[in-house]
Amino acid sequence: MNAQAGFLPKQAKALLDGQQKVLTYEETGGKVTAQFASHNLNLIPSIPASSIIHDNTCGSGTVTRLILSSKPPSNIVIHATDHDQAFLDVLQEDVKKNSWPVEVTNQKSENLSFPDKYFTHSITNIGIFFTTLAGVGGAKEIYRTLKPGGTAIVNCWEYVTWFAPIKAVHDVLRPGKPYPAPTINWSDGKQLQKVMVEAGFEQEKMKVEKSEAWAHPKDVTKWAELGWAFLGGIGTWQESDEERWDEAVGLLEKALREADGTKIVDGEVWMRASQWVVIATK
Template sequence: MADKSDVSPLCDHFNAQASTYERRLGGSPRRAISHALDLLPGLSSTRAPILLDNACGPGFATEAFLEAYPDAHVYAADVTPGMISLVDRLVASKGWNDRVKTDVMDGVNLHYPNDMFDASITNFGIFFFSDPDMGAREIFRTLKTGGKAIVTCWKDMTLLPILHAVQAIIKPGSVPIVLRGLDIWAQKETMEMTLKRGGFSFLEMHEQEVMWWNQGIDEAAKGLADNFVNMVGDQWSDEEKNGILGVTEQVLKDQGEKFIVESEGMIGFQMVAWIAVATKIP
Protein backbone atom coordinates (compact mmCIF):
# COMPACT_ATOMS: atom_id res chain seq x y z
CA MET A 1 0.00 0.00 0.00
CA ALA A 2 1.33 3.45 -0.91
CA ASP A 3 2.51 5.75 1.84
CA LYS A 4 -0.33 8.25 2.22
CA SER A 5 2.08 10.83 3.59
CA ASP A 6 4.05 10.97 0.33
CA VAL A 7 2.79 14.13 -1.38
CA SER A 8 5.73 14.54 -3.77
CA PRO A 9 3.72 13.61 -6.92
CA LEU A 10 1.10 16.18 -5.93
CA CYS A 11 3.80 18.79 -5.38
CA ASP A 12 5.30 18.08 -8.78
CA HIS A 13 1.88 18.40 -10.41
CA PHE A 14 0.98 21.73 -8.81
CA ASN A 15 4.47 23.16 -9.12
CA ALA A 16 4.22 22.56 -12.86
CA GLN A 17 0.74 24.09 -13.06
CA ALA A 18 1.09 27.01 -10.64
CA SER A 19 1.57 29.73 -13.24
CA THR A 20 -1.51 28.65 -15.26
CA TYR A 21 -3.77 27.92 -12.28
CA GLU A 22 -6.16 30.83 -12.74
CA ARG A 23 -6.45 30.39 -16.51
CA ARG A 24 -7.24 26.71 -16.07
CA LEU A 25 -10.16 27.50 -13.77
CA GLY A 26 -11.52 30.64 -15.44
CA GLY A 27 -11.57 32.61 -12.18
CA SER A 28 -14.11 30.27 -10.57
CA PRO A 29 -12.14 29.77 -7.30
CA ARG A 30 -12.13 33.54 -6.75
CA ARG A 31 -15.90 33.64 -7.17
CA ALA A 32 -16.34 30.83 -4.67
CA ILE A 33 -14.24 32.76 -2.15
CA SER A 34 -16.34 35.87 -2.67
CA HIS A 35 -19.50 33.93 -1.85
CA ALA A 36 -17.77 32.24 1.09
CA LEU A 37 -16.80 35.55 2.69
CA ASP A 38 -20.45 36.58 2.64
CA LEU A 39 -21.04 33.62 4.97
CA LEU A 40 -18.68 35.07 7.61
CA PRO A 41 -20.54 38.24 8.64
CA GLY A 42 -19.54 38.01 12.31
CA LEU A 43 -15.84 38.19 11.53
CA SER A 44 -16.04 41.96 10.95
CA SER A 45 -16.61 42.44 14.70
CA THR A 46 -13.35 40.66 15.54
CA ARG A 47 -10.50 43.08 16.09
CA ALA A 48 -7.48 42.15 13.91
CA PRO A 49 -8.77 38.65 13.06
CA ILE A 50 -6.22 35.90 12.48
CA LEU A 51 -7.04 33.87 9.41
CA LEU A 52 -5.75 30.70 7.78
CA ASP A 53 -5.63 30.29 4.00
CA ASN A 54 -5.18 26.53 3.98
CA ALA A 55 -4.01 24.78 0.78
CA CYS A 56 -3.82 28.37 -0.40
CA GLY A 57 -2.79 27.86 -4.02
CA PRO A 58 -1.75 31.22 -5.51
CA GLY A 59 -3.37 33.15 -2.65
CA PHE A 60 -6.85 34.02 -3.87
CA ALA A 61 -8.33 33.71 -0.38
CA THR A 62 -5.43 35.62 1.18
CA GLU A 63 -6.10 38.52 -1.17
CA ALA A 64 -9.86 38.42 -0.55
CA PHE A 65 -9.42 38.21 3.24
CA LEU A 66 -7.13 41.22 3.40
CA GLU A 67 -9.31 43.32 1.13
CA ALA A 68 -12.40 42.45 3.21
CA TYR A 69 -10.69 42.77 6.62
CA PRO A 70 -8.00 45.48 6.50
CA ASP A 71 -6.82 44.69 10.06
CA ALA A 72 -6.51 40.95 9.47
CA HIS A 73 -3.38 38.84 9.65
CA VAL A 74 -3.25 35.85 7.32
CA TYR A 75 -1.25 32.64 7.48
CA ALA A 76 -1.07 31.10 4.00
CA ALA A 77 0.02 27.48 3.75
CA ASP A 78 0.36 25.13 0.80
CA VAL A 79 2.24 21.88 0.23
CA THR A 80 3.54 23.21 -3.10
CA PRO A 81 6.55 25.55 -3.11
CA GLY A 82 5.54 26.89 -6.53
CA MET A 83 2.20 28.10 -5.16
CA ILE A 84 3.84 29.70 -2.13
CA SER A 85 6.19 31.56 -4.46
CA LEU A 86 3.14 33.05 -6.19
CA VAL A 87 1.68 34.12 -2.83
CA ASP A 88 4.98 35.70 -1.82
CA ARG A 89 5.00 37.63 -5.10
CA LEU A 90 1.41 38.80 -4.48
CA VAL A 91 2.20 39.85 -0.92
CA ALA A 92 5.26 41.83 -2.00
CA SER A 93 3.33 43.59 -4.77
CA LYS A 94 0.59 44.63 -2.33
CA GLY A 95 2.93 45.66 0.48
CA TRP A 96 1.40 43.08 2.81
CA ASN A 97 4.65 41.62 4.16
CA ASP A 98 3.80 42.54 7.75
CA ARG A 99 0.31 41.01 7.48
CA VAL A 100 0.96 37.68 5.77
CA LYS A 101 3.08 34.72 6.86
CA THR A 102 3.56 32.02 4.23
CA ASP A 103 4.63 28.44 4.82
CA VAL A 104 5.21 25.34 2.72
CA MET A 105 3.06 22.96 4.73
CA ASP A 106 0.89 19.88 4.20
CA GLY A 107 -2.77 20.38 5.12
CA VAL A 108 -2.84 17.06 6.98
CA ASN A 109 -0.02 18.20 9.28
CA LEU A 110 -0.36 21.89 10.04
CA HIS A 111 2.47 23.25 12.19
CA TYR A 112 0.28 25.77 13.98
CA PRO A 113 -0.77 25.66 17.64
CA ASN A 114 -4.23 24.72 18.81
CA ASP A 115 -6.96 27.38 18.87
CA MET A 116 -5.02 29.89 16.75
CA PHE A 117 -7.38 31.11 14.03
CA ASP A 118 -10.60 33.09 14.09
CA ALA A 119 -11.49 31.67 10.67
CA SER A 120 -9.96 29.50 8.00
CA ILE A 121 -10.68 28.65 4.40
CA THR A 122 -9.72 25.55 2.45
CA ASN A 123 -10.81 26.41 -1.06
CA PHE A 124 -10.97 23.41 -3.43
CA GLY A 125 -8.15 21.74 -1.55
CA ILE A 126 -9.47 19.14 0.86
CA PHE A 127 -10.14 16.54 -1.86
CA PHE A 128 -6.44 16.65 -2.78
CA PHE A 129 -5.33 15.82 0.77
CA SER A 130 -3.74 12.41 1.26
CA ASP A 131 -6.12 11.93 4.21
CA PRO A 132 -9.10 14.34 4.11
CA ASP A 133 -10.29 13.24 7.58
CA MET A 134 -6.92 14.14 9.07
CA GLY A 135 -7.00 17.43 7.17
CA ALA A 136 -10.43 18.18 8.68
CA ARG A 137 -9.09 17.41 12.15
CA GLU A 138 -6.24 19.86 11.59
CA ILE A 139 -8.68 22.55 10.50
CA PHE A 140 -10.73 21.90 13.65
CA ARG A 141 -7.70 21.79 15.95
CA THR A 142 -6.25 25.09 14.77
CA LEU A 143 -9.53 27.04 15.00
CA LYS A 144 -10.47 29.00 18.10
CA THR A 145 -13.66 27.95 19.87
CA GLY A 146 -16.46 29.69 18.01
CA GLY A 147 -14.29 30.05 14.93
CA LYS A 148 -15.62 29.18 11.50
CA ALA A 149 -14.06 27.15 8.72
CA ILE A 150 -15.01 27.49 5.08
CA VAL A 151 -14.34 24.34 3.05
CA THR A 152 -15.26 24.05 -0.63
CA CYS A 153 -15.37 21.33 -3.28
CA TRP A 154 -17.00 20.85 -6.66
CA LYS A 155 -20.57 19.63 -6.98
CA ASP A 156 -20.78 19.93 -10.75
CA MET A 157 -18.16 20.78 -13.38
CA THR A 158 -18.73 21.31 -17.09
CA LEU A 159 -15.23 20.01 -17.83
CA LEU A 160 -16.09 16.32 -17.98
CA PRO A 161 -18.78 16.50 -20.71
CA ILE A 162 -16.44 18.64 -22.83
CA LEU A 163 -13.60 16.18 -22.24
CA HIS A 164 -15.84 13.33 -23.33
CA ALA A 165 -16.62 15.20 -26.57
CA VAL A 166 -12.88 15.70 -27.14
CA GLN A 167 -12.22 12.05 -26.34
CA ALA A 168 -14.84 10.91 -28.85
CA ILE A 169 -12.85 12.64 -31.61
CA ILE A 170 -9.32 11.70 -30.56
CA LYS A 171 -10.06 8.18 -29.26
CA PRO A 172 -13.41 7.14 -30.78
CA GLY A 173 -14.99 4.14 -29.13
CA SER A 174 -12.90 4.38 -25.94
CA VAL A 175 -14.53 4.18 -22.52
CA PRO A 176 -15.34 7.73 -21.29
CA ILE A 177 -12.90 8.94 -18.65
CA VAL A 178 -14.29 8.98 -15.12
CA LEU A 179 -12.76 11.04 -12.32
CA ARG A 180 -13.84 8.97 -9.36
CA GLY A 181 -12.43 11.32 -6.76
CA LEU A 182 -14.49 14.23 -8.03
CA ASP A 183 -17.58 12.01 -8.31
CA ILE A 184 -17.31 11.17 -4.63
CA TRP A 185 -16.83 14.78 -3.56
CA ALA A 186 -19.74 15.91 -5.71
CA GLN A 187 -21.96 14.15 -3.16
CA LYS A 188 -23.01 16.43 -0.32
CA GLU A 189 -22.54 13.67 2.23
CA THR A 190 -18.83 13.35 1.51
CA MET A 191 -18.08 16.86 2.73
CA GLU A 192 -20.51 16.59 5.63
CA MET A 193 -19.11 13.31 6.95
CA THR A 194 -15.48 14.36 6.45
CA LEU A 195 -15.95 17.52 8.53
CA LYS A 196 -17.92 15.67 11.20
CA ARG A 197 -15.17 13.06 11.50
CA GLY A 198 -12.78 16.00 11.86
CA GLY A 199 -14.65 17.15 14.97
CA PHE A 200 -17.23 19.62 13.65
CA SER A 201 -20.69 18.91 15.04
CA PHE A 202 -22.29 22.05 13.61
CA LEU A 203 -22.08 22.86 9.92
CA GLU A 204 -24.10 24.33 7.08
CA MET A 205 -23.90 23.30 3.43
CA HIS A 206 -24.49 25.81 0.66
CA GLU A 207 -24.80 25.09 -3.06
CA GLN A 208 -23.40 27.92 -5.16
CA GLU A 209 -22.96 28.49 -8.89
CA VAL A 210 -19.53 29.92 -9.66
CA MET A 211 -19.12 30.63 -13.35
CA TRP A 212 -15.94 29.95 -15.28
CA TRP A 213 -15.52 33.01 -17.54
CA ASN A 214 -13.19 33.50 -20.49
CA GLN A 215 -12.59 36.27 -23.00
CA GLY A 216 -13.09 33.98 -25.97
CA ILE A 217 -12.95 30.46 -27.32
CA ASP A 218 -9.16 30.54 -27.73
CA GLU A 219 -8.62 31.40 -24.06
CA ALA A 220 -11.25 28.88 -22.96
CA ALA A 221 -9.71 26.12 -25.07
CA LYS A 222 -6.25 26.73 -23.60
CA GLY A 223 -7.55 26.55 -20.05
CA LEU A 224 -9.58 23.44 -20.72
CA ALA A 225 -6.75 21.75 -22.62
CA ASP A 226 -4.34 22.36 -19.71
CA ASN A 227 -6.80 20.49 -17.48
CA PHE A 228 -7.50 17.73 -19.97
CA VAL A 229 -3.81 16.88 -20.42
CA ASN A 230 -3.63 16.27 -16.67
CA MET A 231 -6.94 14.44 -16.53
CA VAL A 232 -6.02 11.87 -19.19
CA GLY A 233 -2.56 11.36 -17.69
CA ASP A 234 -0.70 8.26 -18.86
CA GLN A 235 -3.84 6.82 -20.45
CA TRP A 236 -3.12 8.79 -23.63
CA SER A 237 0.00 8.89 -25.78
CA ASP A 238 1.99 12.10 -26.22
CA GLU A 239 0.66 12.36 -29.77
CA GLU A 240 -2.92 12.13 -28.54
CA LYS A 241 -2.30 14.69 -25.81
CA ASN A 242 -0.69 17.04 -28.34
CA GLY A 243 -3.97 17.03 -30.24
CA ILE A 244 -6.12 18.05 -27.28
CA LEU A 245 -5.88 21.83 -27.72
CA GLY A 246 -6.90 21.85 -31.36
CA VAL A 247 -9.73 19.38 -30.84
CA THR A 248 -10.99 21.30 -27.79
CA GLU A 249 -11.19 24.46 -29.91
CA GLN A 250 -13.09 22.47 -32.55
CA VAL A 251 -15.55 21.08 -29.99
CA LEU A 252 -16.26 24.53 -28.54
CA LYS A 253 -16.86 25.97 -31.99
CA ASP A 254 -18.97 23.07 -33.29
CA GLN A 255 -20.81 22.04 -30.11
CA GLY A 256 -20.63 25.21 -28.04
CA GLU A 257 -24.41 25.46 -27.62
CA LYS A 258 -24.21 22.39 -25.33
CA PHE A 259 -21.68 23.88 -22.96
CA ILE A 260 -21.19 27.63 -23.34
CA VAL A 261 -22.98 30.52 -21.61
CA GLU A 262 -22.49 33.91 -23.27
CA SER A 263 -22.73 37.26 -21.47
CA GLU A 264 -21.39 40.73 -22.26
CA GLY A 265 -18.89 39.46 -24.78
CA MET A 266 -17.57 36.73 -22.46
CA ILE A 267 -18.09 33.01 -22.73
CA GLY A 268 -18.44 30.84 -19.69
CA PHE A 269 -19.14 27.42 -18.31
CA GLN A 270 -21.47 26.65 -15.44
CA MET A 271 -19.72 25.30 -12.36
CA VAL A 272 -21.41 24.51 -9.05
CA ALA A 273 -19.58 24.40 -5.73
CA TRP A 274 -20.38 23.04 -2.30
CA ILE A 275 -19.50 25.63 0.33
CA ALA A 276 -19.43 24.23 3.85
CA VAL A 277 -19.43 26.56 6.85
CA ALA A 278 -18.32 24.62 9.93
CA THR A 279 -18.25 26.12 13.42
CA LYS A 280 -16.01 24.89 16.23
CA ILE A 281 -18.20 24.60 19.29
CA PRO A 282 -17.24 23.35 22.77
Protein backbone atom coordinates in the same frame (compact mmCIF):
# COMPACT_ATOMS: atom_id res chain seq x y z
CA MET B 1 -2.24 20.40 -8.85
CA ASN B 2 -2.63 18.64 -12.16
CA ALA B 3 -1.43 15.30 -13.39
CA GLN B 4 1.93 15.85 -15.08
CA ALA B 5 4.09 12.81 -14.41
CA GLY B 6 5.81 11.32 -17.45
CA PHE B 7 5.49 12.74 -20.96
CA LEU B 8 4.20 16.29 -21.33
CA PRO B 9 3.37 17.71 -24.78
CA LYS B 10 5.52 20.77 -25.56
CA GLN B 11 2.40 22.93 -25.81
CA ALA B 12 1.29 21.91 -22.31
CA LYS B 13 4.82 22.37 -20.99
CA ALA B 14 4.86 25.95 -22.25
CA LEU B 15 1.63 26.65 -20.35
CA LEU B 16 2.55 24.79 -17.16
CA ASP B 17 6.22 25.59 -16.62
CA GLY B 18 6.90 27.29 -13.27
CA GLN B 19 4.83 30.40 -12.72
CA GLN B 20 3.16 30.04 -16.11
CA LYS B 21 1.10 27.25 -14.53
CA VAL B 22 -0.29 29.76 -12.06
CA LEU B 23 -1.37 32.09 -14.89
CA THR B 24 -2.97 29.15 -16.72
CA TYR B 25 -4.94 28.21 -13.60
CA GLU B 26 -5.91 31.81 -12.80
CA GLU B 27 -7.30 32.31 -16.32
CA THR B 28 -9.49 29.18 -16.11
CA GLY B 29 -10.62 27.48 -12.88
CA GLY B 30 -9.16 30.23 -10.73
CA LYS B 31 -11.69 32.76 -11.95
CA VAL B 32 -14.47 30.54 -10.64
CA THR B 33 -12.87 29.57 -7.33
CA ALA B 34 -12.40 33.28 -6.65
CA GLN B 35 -16.14 33.86 -7.09
CA PHE B 36 -16.88 31.09 -4.59
CA ALA B 37 -14.37 32.49 -2.11
CA SER B 38 -15.89 35.93 -2.40
CA HIS B 39 -19.41 34.58 -1.93
CA ASN B 40 -18.36 32.50 1.08
CA LEU B 41 -16.56 35.35 2.83
CA ASN B 42 -19.83 37.25 2.65
CA LEU B 43 -21.54 34.44 4.58
CA ILE B 44 -19.54 35.22 7.74
CA PRO B 45 -19.25 38.43 9.80
CA SER B 46 -16.49 40.78 8.66
CA ILE B 47 -13.05 39.83 9.92
CA PRO B 48 -12.56 41.24 13.44
CA ALA B 49 -9.36 42.74 14.86
CA SER B 50 -6.64 40.30 15.96
CA SER B 51 -7.92 37.50 13.75
CA ILE B 52 -5.49 34.73 12.90
CA ILE B 53 -6.64 33.26 9.60
CA HIS B 54 -5.61 30.14 7.73
CA ASP B 55 -5.86 30.26 3.94
CA ASN B 56 -5.55 26.49 3.54
CA THR B 57 -4.73 25.01 0.08
CA CYS B 58 -4.25 28.68 -0.80
CA GLY B 59 -3.05 28.36 -4.40
CA SER B 60 -1.68 31.80 -5.20
CA GLY B 61 -3.71 33.28 -2.35
CA THR B 62 -7.24 33.64 -3.67
CA VAL B 63 -8.79 33.88 -0.19
CA THR B 64 -5.91 35.92 1.21
CA ARG B 65 -6.21 38.54 -1.54
CA LEU B 66 -9.97 38.86 -1.06
CA ILE B 67 -9.65 39.30 2.69
CA LEU B 68 -6.94 41.93 2.26
CA SER B 69 -8.96 43.80 -0.34
CA SER B 70 -11.86 44.04 2.14
CA LYS B 71 -9.69 46.41 4.24
CA PRO B 72 -9.63 44.30 7.42
CA PRO B 73 -8.23 45.58 10.74
CA SER B 74 -4.48 46.10 10.42
CA ASN B 75 -3.51 43.66 13.16
CA ILE B 76 -4.82 40.49 11.55
CA VAL B 77 -2.43 37.77 10.40
CA ILE B 78 -3.02 35.34 7.55
CA HIS B 79 -1.15 32.06 7.21
CA ALA B 80 -1.31 30.87 3.60
CA THR B 81 -0.33 27.26 2.95
CA ASP B 82 -0.25 24.95 -0.05
CA HIS B 83 1.98 22.11 -1.24
CA ASP B 84 2.60 23.57 -4.71
CA GLN B 85 5.61 25.87 -4.55
CA ALA B 86 4.93 27.57 -7.90
CA PHE B 87 1.69 28.99 -6.51
CA LEU B 88 3.28 29.96 -3.21
CA ASP B 89 6.08 31.80 -5.02
CA VAL B 90 3.58 34.04 -6.82
CA LEU B 91 1.87 34.88 -3.54
CA GLN B 92 5.13 35.38 -1.66
CA GLU B 93 6.31 37.88 -4.26
CA ASP B 94 3.18 39.98 -3.76
CA VAL B 95 3.37 39.67 0.02
CA LYS B 96 6.89 41.07 -0.07
CA LYS B 97 6.07 43.81 -2.56
CA ASN B 98 3.04 45.00 -0.60
CA SER B 99 4.23 44.24 2.97
CA TRP B 100 1.08 42.22 3.58
CA PRO B 101 0.58 40.59 7.01
CA VAL B 102 0.81 37.15 5.45
CA GLU B 103 3.06 34.18 6.26
CA VAL B 104 3.44 31.87 3.28
CA THR B 105 4.59 28.30 3.91
CA ASN B 106 4.69 25.05 1.99
CA GLN B 107 2.63 22.60 4.02
CA LYS B 108 0.42 19.65 3.37
CA SER B 109 -3.08 20.20 4.70
CA GLU B 110 -3.08 16.80 6.40
CA ASN B 111 0.00 17.58 8.45
CA LEU B 112 0.10 21.24 9.46
CA SER B 113 2.84 22.67 11.65
CA PHE B 114 0.48 25.01 13.54
CA PRO B 115 -0.37 24.34 17.21
CA ASP B 116 -3.81 23.21 18.38
CA LYS B 117 -6.52 25.90 18.70
CA TYR B 118 -4.47 28.50 16.82
CA PHE B 119 -6.76 30.04 14.20
CA THR B 120 -9.88 32.16 14.53
CA HIS B 121 -10.77 31.31 10.90
CA SER B 122 -9.77 28.41 8.67
CA ILE B 123 -10.76 28.68 5.03
CA THR B 124 -10.15 25.88 2.54
CA ASN B 125 -11.39 27.04 -0.84
CA ILE B 126 -11.88 24.18 -3.31
CA GLY B 127 -9.18 22.09 -1.68
CA ILE B 128 -10.46 19.69 0.97
CA PHE B 129 -11.36 16.90 -1.45
CA PHE B 130 -7.72 16.65 -2.54
CA THR B 131 -6.63 15.69 0.98
CA THR B 132 -6.05 12.16 2.21
CA LEU B 133 -8.64 9.76 3.65
CA ALA B 134 -11.26 11.15 1.26
CA GLY B 135 -10.98 14.59 2.85
CA VAL B 136 -10.93 13.48 6.50
CA GLY B 137 -7.16 14.04 6.63
CA GLY B 138 -7.64 17.70 5.85
CA ALA B 139 -10.78 18.16 7.95
CA LYS B 140 -9.09 16.77 11.08
CA GLU B 141 -6.30 19.31 10.81
CA ILE B 142 -8.82 22.11 10.28
CA TYR B 143 -10.59 21.06 13.48
CA ARG B 144 -7.38 20.64 15.46
CA THR B 145 -5.92 24.03 14.52
CA LEU B 146 -9.13 26.04 14.99
CA LYS B 147 -9.87 27.81 18.29
CA PRO B 148 -13.13 26.86 20.05
CA GLY B 149 -15.71 29.31 18.70
CA GLY B 150 -13.66 29.72 15.51
CA THR B 151 -15.09 29.54 11.99
CA ALA B 152 -14.21 27.04 9.29
CA ILE B 153 -15.25 27.40 5.66
CA VAL B 154 -14.87 24.39 3.36
CA ASN B 155 -16.38 23.81 -0.06
CA CYS B 156 -16.35 21.41 -2.96
CA TRP B 157 -17.60 21.34 -6.54
CA GLU B 158 -21.20 20.41 -7.15
CA TYR B 159 -21.06 20.73 -10.93
CA VAL B 160 -18.38 21.90 -13.33
CA THR B 161 -19.38 22.39 -16.97
CA TRP B 162 -15.91 21.71 -18.39
CA PHE B 163 -15.19 18.37 -16.68
CA ALA B 164 -17.32 16.26 -19.06
CA PRO B 165 -15.91 18.00 -22.19
CA ILE B 166 -12.35 17.29 -21.01
CA LYS B 167 -13.23 13.60 -20.67
CA ALA B 168 -15.01 13.64 -24.04
CA VAL B 169 -11.84 14.92 -25.75
CA HIS B 170 -9.80 12.27 -23.94
CA ASP B 171 -12.19 9.56 -25.19
CA VAL B 172 -11.92 10.76 -28.80
CA LEU B 173 -8.16 11.25 -28.90
CA ARG B 174 -7.05 8.40 -26.66
CA PRO B 175 -9.50 5.58 -27.39
CA GLY B 176 -9.24 2.69 -24.95
CA LYS B 177 -7.07 4.62 -22.52
CA PRO B 178 -8.47 4.76 -18.98
CA TYR B 179 -9.76 7.97 -17.45
CA PRO B 180 -9.57 7.96 -13.66
CA ALA B 181 -12.97 8.27 -12.05
CA PRO B 182 -13.05 9.98 -8.65
CA THR B 183 -13.25 7.30 -5.95
CA ILE B 184 -15.68 9.37 -3.90
CA ASN B 185 -18.52 11.42 -5.31
CA TRP B 186 -18.60 14.84 -3.65
CA SER B 187 -21.27 16.33 -5.90
CA ASP B 188 -24.26 15.84 -3.59
CA GLY B 189 -22.58 17.70 -0.72
CA LYS B 190 -22.85 14.73 1.67
CA GLN B 191 -19.16 13.86 1.75
CA LEU B 192 -18.29 17.46 2.59
CA GLN B 193 -20.53 17.38 5.66
CA LYS B 194 -19.45 13.85 6.57
CA VAL B 195 -15.74 14.69 6.73
CA MET B 196 -16.42 17.73 8.89
CA VAL B 197 -18.49 15.66 11.33
CA GLU B 198 -15.84 12.93 11.36
CA ALA B 199 -13.25 15.57 12.17
CA GLY B 200 -15.22 16.69 15.24
CA PHE B 201 -17.52 19.50 14.05
CA GLU B 202 -21.13 19.26 15.25
CA GLN B 203 -23.84 19.06 12.60
CA GLU B 204 -25.93 21.61 14.57
CA LYS B 205 -23.11 24.14 14.29
CA MET B 206 -22.78 23.71 10.54
CA LYS B 207 -24.54 25.77 7.89
CA VAL B 208 -24.72 24.19 4.44
CA GLU B 209 -25.54 25.90 1.17
CA LYS B 210 -25.07 25.76 -2.56
CA SER B 211 -24.19 28.54 -4.98
CA GLU B 212 -23.03 28.99 -8.54
CA ALA B 213 -20.35 30.89 -10.40
CA TRP B 214 -19.62 31.39 -14.08
CA ALA B 215 -16.57 31.18 -16.27
CA HIS B 216 -17.00 33.83 -18.95
CA PRO B 217 -14.03 33.66 -21.30
CA LYS B 218 -13.44 36.51 -23.71
CA ASP B 219 -11.58 34.12 -26.02
CA VAL B 220 -13.09 30.62 -25.88
CA THR B 221 -10.38 29.05 -28.07
CA LYS B 222 -7.69 30.34 -25.73
CA TRP B 223 -9.68 29.18 -22.70
CA ALA B 224 -9.99 25.72 -24.27
CA GLU B 225 -6.24 25.58 -24.84
CA LEU B 226 -5.44 26.60 -21.27
CA GLY B 227 -8.09 24.22 -19.93
CA TRP B 228 -6.71 21.32 -21.99
CA ALA B 229 -3.15 22.11 -20.81
CA PHE B 230 -4.25 22.21 -17.19
CA LEU B 231 -6.63 19.26 -17.12
CA GLY B 232 -5.74 17.16 -20.18
CA GLY B 233 -3.19 15.27 -18.06
CA ILE B 234 -5.90 13.76 -15.88
CA GLY B 235 -6.24 11.05 -18.51
CA THR B 236 -2.43 10.74 -18.87
CA TRP B 237 -0.62 12.58 -21.64
CA GLN B 238 0.26 10.52 -24.73
CA GLU B 239 2.97 11.34 -27.28
CA SER B 240 0.20 11.68 -29.88
CA ASP B 241 -1.25 14.58 -27.85
CA GLU B 242 1.60 16.76 -29.09
CA GLU B 243 0.79 16.24 -32.79
CA ARG B 244 -2.94 16.42 -32.11
CA TRP B 245 -2.82 19.50 -29.87
CA ASP B 246 -4.78 21.84 -32.15
CA GLU B 247 -7.33 19.12 -32.81
CA ALA B 248 -7.80 18.64 -29.05
CA VAL B 249 -8.26 22.36 -28.52
CA GLY B 250 -10.81 22.51 -31.35
CA LEU B 251 -12.72 19.52 -30.03
CA LEU B 252 -12.72 20.95 -26.53
CA GLU B 253 -13.96 24.33 -27.68
CA LYS B 254 -16.83 22.67 -29.55
CA ALA B 255 -17.68 20.45 -26.57
CA LEU B 256 -17.58 23.43 -24.21
CA ARG B 257 -19.95 25.44 -26.39
CA GLU B 258 -22.39 22.49 -26.49
CA ALA B 259 -22.02 21.33 -22.89
CA ASP B 260 -24.74 21.05 -20.26
CA GLY B 261 -24.10 24.12 -18.16
CA THR B 262 -23.05 26.41 -21.01
CA LYS B 263 -25.23 29.30 -22.06
CA ILE B 264 -24.50 31.59 -24.96
CA VAL B 265 -25.75 35.12 -24.50
CA ASP B 266 -25.27 37.70 -27.26
CA GLY B 267 -22.62 35.40 -28.73
CA GLU B 268 -20.68 35.21 -25.46
CA VAL B 269 -20.02 31.91 -23.71
CA TRP B 270 -20.87 31.45 -20.02
CA MET B 271 -19.98 28.15 -18.33
CA ARG B 272 -21.56 27.29 -15.02
CA ALA B 273 -19.85 25.82 -11.99
CA SER B 274 -21.51 25.27 -8.64
CA GLN B 275 -20.31 24.57 -5.14
CA TRP B 276 -21.43 23.12 -1.84
CA VAL B 277 -20.16 25.15 1.09
CA VAL B 278 -20.14 24.36 4.79
CA ILE B 279 -19.63 27.09 7.37
CA ALA B 280 -18.82 25.38 10.65
CA THR B 281 -18.28 26.81 14.12
CA LYS B 282 -16.04 24.82 16.46
